[in-house]
Amino acid sequence: MIEVLAPAGSKEAFSAALKAGADAVYLGGKTFGARSSAANFSDGELDFAVKTAHENNMKVYVTVNTLIKDSEMKEAFSFVSFLDSIGADAVIVQDRGLASLVKKELSIPLHASTQMGLHSKDDLLWAEKIGFERVILPRELSIGDINALRKETSIGLEVFVHGALCYAFSGQCLFSSAVGGRSGNRGMCAQPCRKQYTLGKETSFMLSTADLFCADSLPDLISAGVGSVKIEGRLRSPIYVYLATKLYKKAADRAARGEYPLYDERDAELLMTAFNRGFSEGYLKTDKVMQKSYADSRGLPLGKASVEGRTVSVNSERLKPGDGLTFYRGADKVGGFEVRSVDFKNGISKLTSPFRLEMGEYDVYKTKDREFNEIEKLISMDMRYTTAKRRWVDIPSKVANRRKKECKLSCYVSDIKSLKAVLPYSDRIYYDAPNAEEARDLCGDIEMVTVLPRVTPVIPDASGPVMVNSPGQAYHFIGHRMYGSYFMNFFNSYTIPDLYQYTASVELSREDLKDLTSHYKGKLEVMVFGRVEMMVTKDPSLREGNLVDGLGKRFPVVRDPYGWAHIMNSSDLFLLDFLDEIDTMGIDSYGLDLRYRQPELAAAVAKAFKQRDINAKDKLKKRCGSITAGHYLRGLKA
Known part of the structure; x- marks a missing residue:
């Protein structure tokens, strides 16, 4: 029987899921959860919830699905150790460093959060190797994709079937972080996708998706070998939780018996009354997932x-x-x-x-x-709490005696003309275009790294070093020299140093970077120039151009050959002023993202950073339009 997994963002929602017959609930503690604005649960409430759930044959999965800094790892690990001690059925994790610690030291089962973005056969094989028991798949996969994954892997599969559909690929959205300092990777997404934008002559809620309603797909998901279907909604009302859980539990039971209709029309009407911003079956069966007319719930x-x-x-x-x-x-x-x-x-x-x-x-x-x-x-339920409290657990502490060194300059380019323009100033080229062999010949003795596709199970043939964007790509290219892009969300020193070099997350502040480099011994690159990619989306309706928000900021949109659209920040990251300071952290190289720029500008930027020409800042600012020090100075709001 397929598991129906319900959200419990509050004690009342927990009770609603229980009374509606959920097989399992997922909920969060007061910290490290991807829904920090939900009521969530204290330690004593978590203990009571687990006991109550188990008395009623319901499982409890606890979310610890944010990225974690070195300074927070002891607290995060202590929390998971507490969850292990009270008998939680699994912990849902995004951070790879935390996952490796938990697998090594504890017995609680690991579920890979959708925030990890694990979507390919190689991603799932990597997850099995690391020790995950289940992967929560991204919402971008079709029924056919899921069928293929089930045939090629044996790890447990969980699929979202109802509720909000993120516009961006899971775990790869920096929009909220970039425009307001509230990071989705830290549980504080401000949902800029639910605002109006203009692109060309169209003004609409063009990044706002309809909600998922996939009850009719349950027979297909059961046939595909999915073990759990998940209802989104830890920020929604207990009534919504009750109605959604009741409908999907009834549909799952009827699907298992081959009975139709899978659900009653009255149940669907009640659920729409509780929350409805328009529905679609998501990418499971279609690519028509948008609701551009409005972004709120209408009923x-x-x-x-x-x-x-x-x-x-x-x-x-x-x-x-x-x-x-x-x-x-x-x-x-x-x-x-x-x-x-x-x-x-x-x-x-x-x-x-x-x-x-x-x-x-x-x-x-x-x-x-x-x-x-x-x-x-x-x-209604008298939700009490116990006196259970977590204890602080020591974890291995690392010390990296990094010293100031001469940093290499790495340049990202996406065409031959830009490559030729920046070669005189580059120590390394990251080449992001199909004609890699021509580029490699031009580079000569300068190292050229092939940048792999951003989000796709399609792996092109690549010789020599590669830049990977996901754990699965790294798993596929074992034996190659591998560089990790900032999309790998490298946040702490507990991440296994399985690549030749990682790029630090662009969400880290100067203090965070100092802390990271004082503990991490492996090679590390810091991005110091370029338009940070804020979103990658499967939406086929988003055209190339400039997305304009209500403040007049312009966010370039670029489409790639694989059908994905990329939304870039309105301002260029620009840390030329801070290179001497970053040098003291013992960084190995600096990254300049010069893709989709005119060759003349690419050359001017590369030259200024190579020569550390502070006087070039004003001219470059004028040519770029807008620059920012990003999170290096301001950090995140939490």
């Missing part, structure tokens, strides 16, 4: 309402006293009220509004059903 659409004075006429027979209505004109929310009485005649429900609305026609949605009152009574 169950009832059609049109006409208003005259305080009399509201709705073409619906489904209204009852206690229901809640909300009225819209276009994208604008006008107001709403709870129905007190209904006069139903000839297919029209006449209601009395407690306030006057402008006369005319409105779109009307039901946002509350009177049945919700009964559900609230049903799911």
Whole structure:
């Protein structure tokens, strides 16, 4: 029987999942979870939740699915040790350093968070080798993709089937981090994807996806060998959790018995009433996943309402006293009220509004059903806590006696003209284009590293050194000299140094980098120039051009040969002023991202950084348009 996994962002949501028949819940503690703004659980509440769940044959998986700094690793590991001691059924992890520590020292099962972005056969083979028992797959995979993975690997598979669909590929989104300092990799995403943008002549919520509703795909997922289907929603209401869990549990049971329909229409209507921003089956069966008209939850659409004075006429027979209505004109929310009485005649429900609305026609949605009152009574539970407390656990402490050295200059380029322009100033070339052999011949004695595709299971033939973007790519190219891009999210010294060189995460501040380099002994590169990639998305509707936000900032969009779109920051990272300071950390090389730039600008940037020409800053700023020191100076908000 396939597992139905429900979200529990609060004690009330935990109770809702339990009462609705969830096979398992996932929840977070007060720290290190990817939903830091949820209520979450104290240590004593976690202990009580695990005991209560097990008494009711329900499993508990705890999220520790953020990236972790060296200064935080002892606390994070101590928390997982506590989870092990209270009998949590698994810990969901993003950070590879934490995962390696947990596997070595503890017995609690490891689940790979979707934030790890494990999507290919090689990714899953790597996860099996490391010791993960389950991989939570990215939402970008189709039923066919999942079928292929099941045939080629044996690790447990978990798939999202309901709730919010991230626009960016999981674990690879820096948009919130770049524009506001609130990192999705640290559980603080501010959801810039739910804002309006302009691209060309179109202004819309063009990065806003519809929610997943994949109940009809359960038979296909069962056939594909998926072991668990996951409902998103740790920030949503207990009523939503109850209704979603009830619907999917019923659908899973019916699918297992071959019964149809998989769910009742009434259950779907109640769920839409609780939360609905439009639905799709995600990338499981289609690539039509967007909802560009609005980004908020509207509820169950009832059609049109006409208003005259305080009399509201709705073409619906489904209204009852206690229901809640909300009225819209276009994208604008006008107001709403709870129905007190209904006069139903000839297919029209006449209601009395407690306030006057402008006369005319409105779109009307039901946002509350009177049945919700009964559900609230049903799911109420005296959620207590125990006196269980975590104890601090020592972990191996590393000391790296790094010394100031002459740093190499690595230049990313994406065409032959730019390659020729920067060669005189480069110690290493990262080449991101198909004609790698021509580029290698031009480089001569200068090392050329082939940059692998950003997010794709397609691995091109590559000779010589390669730059990898995922653990699976590194697994595939064992035996090659490998460089890790900043998309590997290298955050701490506990990450196994299995590559020739890593690039530090661009989300680390100067203090974080100092701490990292004082502990990590392997080779390390720091990005010092370029437009940081904020999103990579599978959305086929996003065109190349400049995405413009409400402040007038312009974010370039580039499409690659594999069907992915890349959204770049509006400003160039520019750390020319800080090279001498970074030198003292013992960094091995600096990275300049000069892809998609004019060869003349690429050469000017490479020359200035090679010669450390501070006087070139103003000219380069003018040519680039806008520059920033990024997180090196300001850091993250948490």
